[in-house]
Amino acid sequence: MAEKFHTELKHLRKETVAMAQFGRSMLKDSVDALVRQDEQLAGSVVARKGDIHLREVELEERCYQLIALYQPMAKDMRVIACTLKVITASMRIGRYGKVIANIVREIAVKPHISHTMSIPHMAELVVEMIDDAITAYETDSIELIADFSTRDDTIDALRHSIFREGITHMMEDPRTITRCTHYIMVARYLERCADHACKIAENVQYMDTGERIEIH
Template sequence: MPNGQPQHIVRSYEDDLKRLRELIARMGGLAERQVADSAEALIRRDTDLAAEVVQRDAQLDEMEREIEQFCVRLLALRQPVASDLRLIVACMKISQDLERIGDYARNGAKRAIVVAQQPGLGSLNGFERMAELVQENLRDAIDALVEDDAAKADAVWANDAPIDGIYNGIFRELLTFMMEDPRNITAATHLLFIAKNMERIGDHATNIAERVHYAVVGQPLVEERPKADVSASAVVRPPGE
């Protein structure tokens, strides 16, 4: 066998792995844009932008299929082991997380269209801040994969609690609005679902960070994820009690 052929095979394999990271980075960028535009559509009451978010969701679905097929081909043809195997499996799972993030952004955009047709209900600053934190975690999680940076992934994993804290504040505030005036129920209910969608996007960003940690280090994160979600047991009392 000519001396150059094994090097060519190895180089081709490295190119495949590089392309896989690039596909995930591209899908991550699209998911982040969907989250940002969904939040902006809500805050600005921009129904046209919300409709664009809904329409663009199909791109994420297509990218998930493309990445899955690429990963399956790599597994079949390259028979990877050790860190390469972990990377490929992680990328397949991360593409699923990103697809779900897209679904949550789409659902938020659909509800933003309904909210825009209702009277304004309090401040949306919490939603804006929550969206910023979610996007930051998502961006850092994808960067951690591209850079093989377990420390950056671990930082994302540890940074989910502030998102939960904002969600809990929104949850209580909206329940109070509903109790004060039944006419607020429609808008507040949709806003509750949007906030929950955003919180779930944060969870998926954390899932990605966990997958990156395992792909790089070869060991799962064994600590319990920091959470601040106590909304299920929150008690909201009417004003004056």
């Protein structure tokens, strides 16, 4: 019975990794679509919303079934607890991708201001954090998340910088208000996605060592 449980747990973890990568690709594609003003790509991100929601429901259901049927303990219990958090965080990351993709449609008609400022760089760093969080979850490599606090500080600084730059443009030329407001919102969404990566990291630490940490 234990063998059957561990096989199912392994599959659950594998499919949770796939879901997390799916959410990550929604976010990455949405920012690419924003930068390239690619409405078709943005449309494909929006279309993926239903799929990620189905995965969320199905994987959560499997977590609950494993708990109900096997009453897991110690690391097995911690893996499931962490998996539930990874599922939620991945769903949120994917949903922010969808929200950014919707913005692409709204502002694609006019050229970008200041090449979308630091958004591409910020997105790259956020996606790297998400990648490391997912790999840490997949392979129990907590060393990948050791510097998340510093990386999260960088993300916060970038969001603030985009905010200030946006305000400056808006004050200089009110015609930029719509686009700059959207950039500021996108920076805020990216920062939230980095927070979700940190949440995954905190839970991977718990899963692996039983120790609760808080990444600020």
